[in-house]
Structures are given as structure tokens and as C-alpha cells.
Amino acid sequence: MCNNNSMEKIGIFGGTFNPVHVEHVNIVKSAIKELNLDLLYVVPTKTPPHKDVVPISAEHRFNMLKLALENVDKVCVSDFEINSTDKSYSYLTVLHFRKKHPNAKLYLIMGLDMLADFKTWKNPNVIVENATIAAFNRKGFKLDFEKERQFFKNNFNSDFILNEYFGQEVSSTEIRISANLNLKIPNVDKKVEEYIYANQIYKGDYISEFLINNLTNKRLVHTVNVATAAVTKARETGLSENKIILAALLHDCAKYLDYKNFKDFTLPPSVPEKVVHAFLGEHVARTVLKIEDEEVLDAIKYHTTAKPNISLLGKLIFVADMVEKDRNYQGVEVLRELFKGDLETCFKECLREEVIHLKNRGDNIYPLTLQANAYYNGQKGE
Ligand SMILES: [Fe+2]
Ligand SMILES: [Fe+2]
Structure with missing residues (x-):
């Protein structure tokens, strides 16, 4: 031919x-x-x-x-x-x-x-x-x-x-990260998937290995989804794809770890159980995985609570975590639609939704989240 x-x-x-x-x-x-x-x-x-x-x-x-x-x-x-x-x-x-x-x-x-x-x-x-x-x-x-x-x-x-x-x-990022994390590779021919694994083409580094050893399969898929969603905003935010992917990969790295096993980690007072993994995640990323990029570390730490004056990467990971494709809570479609537009608007709405959701559930809301909501949404966030 x-x-x-x-x-x-x-x-x-x-x-x-x-x-x-x-x-x-x-x-x-x-x-x-x-x-x-x-x-x-x-x-x-x-x-x-x-x-x-x-x-x-x-x-x-x-x-x-x-x-x-x-x-x-x-x-x-x-x-x-x-x-x-x-x-x-x-x-x-x-x-x-x-x-x-x-x-x-x-x-x-x-x-x-x-x-x-x-x-x-x-x-x-x-x-x-x-x-x-x-x-x-x-x-x-x-x-x-x-x-x-x-x-x-x-x-x-x-x-x-x-x-x-x-x-x-079709996201090439989703394909490559799925392969990094030893998952089934979406959207490729079976022969291509076999070739990728046989030749270890997208084999991950020590970070992928850590995630594979410490997260469930479902959480790994969620991690891929967060990275895939977040990376679509590289151009709009001007953030590098590598930085976005690193923060997304690590955001839930401590999801199943017990903070009591980390002697040099101090949990701030009255942190709700659901928030612990974010604070511990920052510590693990810094001390165990030797991540030095403060913006990445901050994005991990505040991905659940957000905070006033959060970085652009922080906003992106917070939002991507809420709108990734397998999330299916009520109202997610609206937020997903907003995510296609401007990140700032979507972030504010996600924050507002999160506070409403936590209030409706009668959960104990971490003060940082309330402060962030007041900071970004003012009266609208009440
Ligand atoms: Fe999380
Ligand atoms: Fe997450």
C-alpha cells in the first residue's frame, strides 16, 4: 500500500x-x-x-x-x-x-x-x-x-x-494515567492495550506504585477521572499539564491511611473525619513522596475544604474532584456544565453547593469551608 x-x-x-x-x-x-x-x-x-x-x-x-x-x-x-x-x-x-x-x-x-x-x-x-x-x-x-x-x-x-x-x-491523559495505575485502559484497541502492558510503555514511577499499593481500585479510577477532568483546564488556567496531573494523582493519596501511624503529623483540632485524608495527604506527599511544589501540596491539603484565597490549582482540583465523570449526586450535571465554562464561576458554585449539601445532611462543617464560601460567595453563599 x-x-x-x-x-x-x-x-x-x-x-x-x-x-x-x-x-x-x-x-x-x-x-x-x-x-x-x-x-x-x-x-x-x-x-x-x-x-x-x-x-x-x-x-x-x-x-x-x-x-x-x-x-x-x-x-x-x-x-x-x-x-x-x-x-x-x-x-x-x-x-x-x-x-x-x-x-x-x-x-x-x-x-x-x-x-x-x-x-x-x-x-x-x-x-x-x-x-x-x-x-x-x-x-x-x-x-x-x-x-x-x-x-x-x-x-x-x-x-x-x-x-x-x-x-x-477521548482523553489521552485518561488512557496514559489508567496505564500508569495498572487499570483497564479505556478507548484503545485490545491489541494496543496488550502492547502497552507488554512493553510497560506508560509504566508509572514510585508515585503510581504508592497509589496502587494504598488505594482501592475504585479510588484509583476516581483519581484517573479527577486528573482527566482537571487537565482539560490546562490551557485556560495556564497551569502545566504535569503539575495538574501530579496534584490530581495525589489528592486522595492518604484516603485509607491512619493519621495515628504518622508520628510527626499533627491533626488540627476539630477536623471532620472526611477532611482528615486531605490534611494527611499533604503530609504524606511532602514527607513520604518528597513532593516539594508548594502549590501542589496546597491543592492536596485543601481539596476537600477549600479556603479563602486558594490557589488556581487548588480551585481546579477542588472542582475536578466534585464534577469528575463518575460522580452522580443530585445537581452534578449543572456543575459539570459550568465546568465547561469559566473555572472561577464553577468553583464558586461548587463551593456553594458543597456548603448547602453539608448543611442539609446535618454534617459538621469545617470553619475553613464556611470562610471560603463567605470569601467567594458573600451573601449569596448564605
Ligand atoms: Fe478527597
Ligand atoms: Fe477525590
Whole structure:
């Protein structure tokens, strides 16, 4: 398939594929069908220019793509970028395939999130001169199409195709962290899951090991969910993905530990039972797991109570803990919807809801939570 040069409609689909998941495969199949392609090159990048997460080796990402796509016709997984001595730039890839197929109609396939960033790419004009952009929409992503079309027209005298297939949201973070924590890996082909575990690709470090040894399976899944939710706010908050993930991973690290076993830990007076694990969690993260980032430590400590003047990361972990996808208390849908908007608004509402919920249950509310509610919600929080 990779050596047939007489073809006419050729697609190029690049990405980190760390790892390839079901939604990538759906896009591949839909692109071939919708654009009536003769061949689609799937091209894993060497280094991800737009992300702060270090990918695993290109060889593994390439091998997993081969496994996930081995039964899909008209696909060639290309090692062009991973074997190139240049940096991975889409315009170089497009030129490579233009040279290989001088008379073909080329399509560059991408998600709408990539399209939104397209203007920041290197030599975008070279790309549109040689290939038609074919974008895929997906759930949870919003883009002003008219504005984007106008931009393409003004800057490149060109347009893009919007494909019909509407993708689901799949989180690579959820996949990688599930693998870190030895859980069933969601949204990947069975063969890819086996490959990941056989090659220990996303094997976690001592922190994952600690969590696996000290949390229940259900709590590990909850931890993955909190990290998955929280990381969607990396761009909005400007916080690094690594920092968000670390705080999310550790937020419940002491859930099942007994504070009496930590001689150098002093529990502040009148802490409700449900809050103990948060305060102890900070201590364990600092003294046992040697975490030094004070913002991360603070986010762990106040993830249950919140506090006045809490950090941005603190707000994020507090909120993500309340809205993660498996939570199902009354009113969670409203908070989950708010989470898609501005974090500050969602945080205030979560705090208000928490106080109402605790009051209704007749629970003893920790003063810090009441102070935080008064600080952020004022009269509204009464
Ligand atoms: Fe917790
Ligand atoms: Fe939690």
C-alpha cells in the first residue's frame, strides 16, 4: 500500500498518537470514506511541537498505530517524520508527499483544535498551496467557523473542508494515567492495550506504585477521572499539564491511611473525619513522596475544604474532584456544565453547593469551608 505512486486522492493525517485511540481510528475510516481517498498516510510525529508532555518513543507510537490500523484498508502508517533528521513540521511532510505524488490531490486531515492553531504553524501558506485542509469536529470543542473561514480567505485565499463525521471526546491523559495505575485502559484497541502492558510503555514511577499499593481500585479510577477532568483546564488556567496531573494523582493519596501511624503529623483540632485524608495527604506527599511544589501540596491539603484565597490549582482540583465523570449526586450535571465554562464561576458554585449539601445532611462543617464560601460567595453563599 505504501509504494503505490499512481494514486489520485491522498490523505495525510499527522499527530503524536500517544497512544493511538479509537477516535483516531474513527477519523481514519471516516476520512477515507468521506473524501473518497485512494490512500491515507498516517504520520506519527517525532516530537510534539505543541505539547508539554514528553511522548514515549516514536517506535512504540508507530508500532501501536500499525496494530490499531492493521485491518483498515487504504492506510499506510508512515515513518517519514520519525526517520527525518528535521523537526516535525507539517509543511515539510506535505512537501514530502507532494514530491512522492506530484499529480495527486492532497488532503491534510486534522481535528478542529489543530485548525484553531493553524495560523501559528510554520509556513502555513506552503501547506494550503499543496493540500486541502479537511477538519473534523468533535464533541466539547467550539470554534467560530465563519471567523476561521474569513481568516483562511484573507490570509491564504483558501478555504477548508469540514467533514461530516463528528467525533467523541477521548482523553489521552485518561488512557496514559489508567496505564500508569495498572487499570483497564479505556478507548484503545485490545491489541494496543496488550502492547502497552507488554512493553510497560506508560509504566508509572514510585508515585503510581504508592497509589496502587494504598488505594482501592475504585479510588484509583476516581483519581484517573479527577486528573482527566482537571487537565482539560490546562490551557485556560495556564497551569502545566504535569503539575495538574501530579496534584490530581495525589489528592486522595492518604484516603485509607491512619493519621495515628504518622508520628510527626499533627491533626488540627476539630477536623471532620472526611477532611482528615486531605490534611494527611499533604503530609504524606511532602514527607513520604518528597513532593516539594508548594502549590501542589496546597491543592492536596485543601481539596476537600477549600479556603479563602486558594490557589488556581487548588480551585481546579477542588472542582475536578466534585464534577469528575463518575460522580452522580443530585445537581452534578449543572456543575459539570459550568465546568465547561469559566473555572472561577464553577468553583464558586461548587463551593456553594458543597456548603448547602453539608448543611442539609446535618454534617459538621469545617470553619475553613464556611470562610471560603463567605470569601467567594458573600451573601449569596448564605
Ligand atoms: Fe478527597
Ligand atoms: Fe477525590
